[in-house]
Amino acid sequence: MRARHPVSRAETPLRVVILAGEVGFCFGVKRAITMAEDALVQDEPVYIHGDLVHNRNVTDDLESRGLQKVRSLEGRPRGSVVVRAHGLPRTEVEEAKEAGYRIIDATCPIVLRAQEAAQMMEARGCQVVIIGDAHHAEIKGIIGALHHPALVIDTVEQLRNAKATRALRRKVGVIFQTTHALELCKDIVGELVFMCKEVQIVNTICRPVQNRQDAALSVAEDVDMMLVVGSPTSANTMELTALCHAHNPWTRHIEGAEGLRDEDLCWAHTIGIASGLSTPVHLIDEVRSAILARTDEPDFSRRPPREFYELRRHGG
Ligand code: SF4
Numbered sequence: 001m002r003a004r005h006p007v008s009r010a011e012t013p014l015r016v017v018i019l020a021g022e023v024g025f026c027f028g029v030k031r032a033i034t035m036a037e038d039a040l041v042q043d044e045p046v047y048i049h050g051d052l053v054h055n056r057n058v059t060d061d062l063e064s065r066g067l068q069k070v071r072s073l074e075g076r077p078r079g080s081v082v083v084r085a086h087g088l089p090r091t092e093v094e095e096a097k098e099a100g101y102r103i104i105d106a107t108c109p110i111v112l113r114a115q116e117a118a119q120m121m122e123a124r125g126c127q128v129v130i131i132g133d134a135h136h137a138e139i140k141g142i143i144g145a146l147h148h149p150a151l152v153i154d155t156v157e158q159l160r161n162a163k164a165t166r167a168l169r170r171k172v173g174v175i176f177q178t179t180h181a182l183e184l185c186k187d188i189v190g191e192l193v194f195m196c197k198e199v200q201i202v203n204t205i206c207r208p209v210q211n212r213q214d215a216a217l218s219v220a221e222d223v224d225m226m227l228v229v230g231s232p233t234s235a236n237t238m239e240l241t242a243l244c245h246a247h248n249p250w251t252r253h254i255e256g257a258e259g260l261r262d263e264d265l266c267w268a269h270t271i272g273i274a275s276g277l278s279t280p281v282h283l284i285d286e287v288r289s290a291i292l293a294r295t296d297e298p299d300f301s302r303r304p305p306r307e308f309y310e311l312r313r314h315g316g
Pocket residue numbers: 026027028029085108109110111178179206207208209236277
């Protein structure tokens with residue numbers, strides 16, 4: 001049986017909104033935002049490669065206060081470079097340092113620990129296998145911390161393909177993208193154990209992410225429909241959506257109150273809300289208020305079919 005998590009409940013005679021106990025920024029996101037804000041009060045340009053955290057609201061705000069998002073530092077006046085919460089490849093950091101820029105490393109300590117776990121596996125002679133999204137900033141940072149290429153897989157099909165093309169070695173060291181849901185990785189791990197002679201595993205999934213997933217699931221199972229608020233570029237938000245969807249097929253991802261659809265709210269009486277770890281609390285409050293402001297009686301006969309809520313594992 002799933003552990004119960006504290007929830008926040010608000011209701012009108014027409015609708016009940018249950019907010020998962022864990023919402024708002026995680027400590028890694030808070031820390032990165034504080035470091036960037038501190039850098040912005042200095043009298044020098046402040047640059048960043050990519051987004052500090054995966055939420056447009058947050059990054060737009062920092063950019064409006066002077067943070068300059070750049071692809072390359074070439075020709076830019078000296079200043080500070082903020083390393084995003086999910087890290088940068090080591091070579092990029094070294095190059096910036098050597099070129100005379102001040103490095104403000106906002107890499108989350110949990111991401112650093114995942115990099116160290118990968119390095120430890122490599123030092124033990126394992127092929128490093130990362131279960132995660134090859135295009136994600138964090139995975140690029142982990143790969144950039146290694147001396148040899150790592151194998152990145154996110155589905156059982158990709159794993160079988162790696163085996164068929166001999167890209168998978170016999171002795172492997174497995175780590176996970178910090179934002180992944182262990183429940184959604186167990187099939188890959190199960191197959192790996194049969195395919196390789198030796199499998200070493202370090203669970204690098206972030207504890208705040210796991211707590212958020214547990215808290216969301218304890219709500220998702222009890223409500224008519226579940227909403228997950230966050231940016232579509234936020235891996236933990238999309239993973240949370242996939243996880244909630246596996247337990248409540250009437251789950252939707254939205255970026256904010258503007259994403260609420262009449263066809264969802266016209267039938268649902270109890271609505272759960274969870275959020276990604278880089279979603280500002282005010283966006284969640286706006287969603288809750290918009291639902292409670294509705295004056296129509298829920299009509300369960302208008303519930304759309306399950307297929308209406310189908311989602312891809314990442315995105316959408
Ligand atoms: S989700 Fe976890 S790993 Fe990512 S920034 Fe937050 S605490 Fe760090």
